[in-house]
Amino acid sequence: xKKNVCVIGAGxxxxxxxxxxxxxxxxxxxxxxxxxxxxxxxxxxxxxxxLEGYRKILSRFNxxxxxxxxxxxxxxxxxxxxxxxxDLGFHSIEGGEMSDVGRVVLEAGFTPKMIGxxxxxxxxxxxxxxxxxxxxxxxxxxxxxxxxxxxxxxxKQLDSVSIADTIKKYGRGKMKIILELLPRVTxxxxxxxxxxxxxxxxxxxxxxxxxxxxxxYPVGGLGSIxxxxxxxxxxxxxxxxxxxxxxxxxVEGNKATGVVVNGEIFDFDVVVSNVLVQNLFGIVDEKYxxxxxxxxxxxxxxxxxxxxxxxxxxxxxxxxxxxxxxxxHGTEFAGEDVVGMIEFVTAVPDSKLAPKNRYLVQxxxxxxxxxxxxxxxxxSLKEILDRNLKRLIPEFKEYLEWALYPTIWHxxxxxxxxxxxxxxxxxxxxxxxxxxxxxxxxxxGVNCAVKSAQLLNDILLYK
Numbered sequence: 001x002k003k004n005v006c007v008i009g010a011g012x013x014x015x016x017x018x019x020x021x022x023x024x025x026x027x028x029x030x031x032x033x034x035x036x037x038x039x040x041x042x043x044x045x046x047x048x049x050x051l052e053g054y055r056k057i058l059s060r061f062n063x064x065x066x067x068x069x070x071x072x073x074x075x076x077x078x079x080x081x082x083x084x085x086x087d088l089g090f091h092s093i094e095g096g097e098m099s100d101v102g103r104v105v106l107e108a109g110f111t112p113k114m115i116g117x118x119x120x121x122x123x124x125x126x127x128x129x130x131x132x133x134x135x136x137x138x139x140x141x142x143x144x145x146x147x148x149x150x151x152x153x154x155x156k157q158l159d160s161v162s163i164a165d166t167i168k169k170y171g172r173g174k175m176k177i178i179l180e181l182l183p184r185v186t187x188x189x190x191x192x193x194x195x196x197x198x199x200x201x202x203x204x205x206x207x208x209x210x211x212x213x214x215x216x217y218p219v220g221g222l223g224s225i226x227x228x229x230x231x232x233x234x235x236x237x238x239x240x241x242x243x244x245x246x247x248x249x250x251v252e253g254n255k256a257t258g259v260v261v262n263g264e265i266f267d268f269d270v271v272v273s274n275v276l277v278q279n280l281f282g283i284v285d286e287k288y289x290x291x292x293x294x295x296x297x298x299x300x301x302x303x304x305x306x307x308x309x310x311x312x313x314x315x316x317x318x319x320x321x322x323x324x325x326x327x328x329h330g331t332e333f334a335g336e337d338v339v340g341m342i343e344f345v346t347a348v349p350d351s352k353l354a355p356k357n358r359y360l361v362q363x364x365x366x367x368x369x370x371x372x373x374x375x376x377x378x379x380s381l382k383e384i385l386d387r388n389l390k391r392l393i394p395e396f397k398e399y400l401e402w403a404l405y406p407t408i409w410h411x412x413x414x415x416x417x418x419x420x421x422x423x424x425x426x427x428x429x430x431x432x433x434x435x436x437x438x439x440x441x442x443x444x445g446v447n448c449a450v451k452s453a454q455l456l457n458d459i460l461l462y463k
Contacts, residue, residue, distance in 0.1 A: 009274030011039020013436035013449035015229035020457035022236035033245035043223030046081030062410040083355030090364035096216025108232035114216035122326040158198035188303040191335030249284035256432035304372030311401040340365030369409035413438030
């Protein structure tokens with residue numbers, strides 16, 4: 001008998017679940033409270049965006065724009081965003097076309113189209129590219145082979161070992177720089193004492209086994225991937241219903257039986273939540289759960305960042321298509337060192353993200369959710385972003401058309417750290433499951449979200 005599945009939220013985790021489940025014969029209905037798909041992995045089209053709409057969508061996703069150039073009012077009144085497509089917040093995809101996101105695109109019947117890049121490092125006087133050169137790979141070969149061949153039992157032993165401790169033991173030369181940078185980028189956390197060596201190595205292991213580009217970005221923006229997912233779900237006779245707010249998950253005994261949407265009751269065999277896990281008890285009464293589970297979910301922390309989108313009239317040709325990491329040592333931020341990324345992948349003309357003769361550059365710098373809400377801290381973070389772009393393009397302000405600096409205090413739903421363990425896909429309620437970047441699944445960000453959908457699919461297929 002074909003099971004009737006409800007998915008709450010058309011973020012990338014919910015849409016991925018819809019693709020996998022509908023491909024395997026489940027009857028899928030996705031309810032999305034917004035009038036757009038994508039959740040926090042949302043593409044914004046400048047031509048159809050107005051100032052009021054932009055501010056509203058930002059506020060709904062724990063975001064704001066504390067800085068812009070020129071003012072937001074001038075940017076919108078002069079229609080300066082026309083011809084651009086940019087994200088709600090920074091979302092580069094680890095692994096590019098061979099990422100977990102790319103696999104769902106294949107599952108949906110399409111070939112992933114992403115612009116991939118290696119990673120460079122911004123220095124005081126310019127940059128080094130790539131960060132890991134051939135001679136480094138040769139010197140790292142024994143460690144790389146050990147990492148590729150390590151089993152899950154080894155990774156579990158390393159789960160409670162911090163990257164800070166791993167650096168003390170193994171951090172020498174280039175390896176020290178890599179261990180200072182990549183774990184921070186893959187977790188969106190600056191404090192190396194909180195980052196798990198096991199989780200960081202799992203992410204590296206996946207990339208090494210795939211042999212893929214370290215990062216990538218989809219042609220046409222994240223919206224192009226979300227559309228592919230929706231098209232596949234509807235081809236499979238599934239439904240994606242916008243402006244449909246789930247007000248309540250219905251529970252009888254210890255089993256989820258359906259949802260209330262816009263005042264109407266719908267019965268389902270399975271209910272899947274793709275909302276932030278900290279907000280779960282806003283749609284299902286916490287009385288149905290063990291007290292310790294409620295306390296646990298409410299205590300989980302997200303991650304934060306300040307992003308920047310720069311529109312430039314000119315970019316040095318040697319930068320186009322490259323991605324760069326940077327690190328600022330001895331700051332006043334949590335973890336003392338601050339890491340971020342500036343991407344020129346979005347500046348490639350074939351990315352279709354900017355008008356002719358204009359270049360879109362996206363960047364972000366990591367911070368905590370509390371720092372992302374502090375105006376004083378944000379001023380410092382903006383200076384860090386601009387300073388590192390200036391190291392690459394000393395005259396970037398002469399070429400600048402406009403700049404937006406969105407801050408977000410819930411970039412990843414749950415920070416993947418030693419002391420902030422993500423919850424399981426299964427909940428204590430029968431037939432109620434969780435997906436998205438909040439739950440325990442390999443990878444980070446959008447990869448974690450789609451991997452959770454794959455795991456859910458396996459659970460339901462063999463249940």
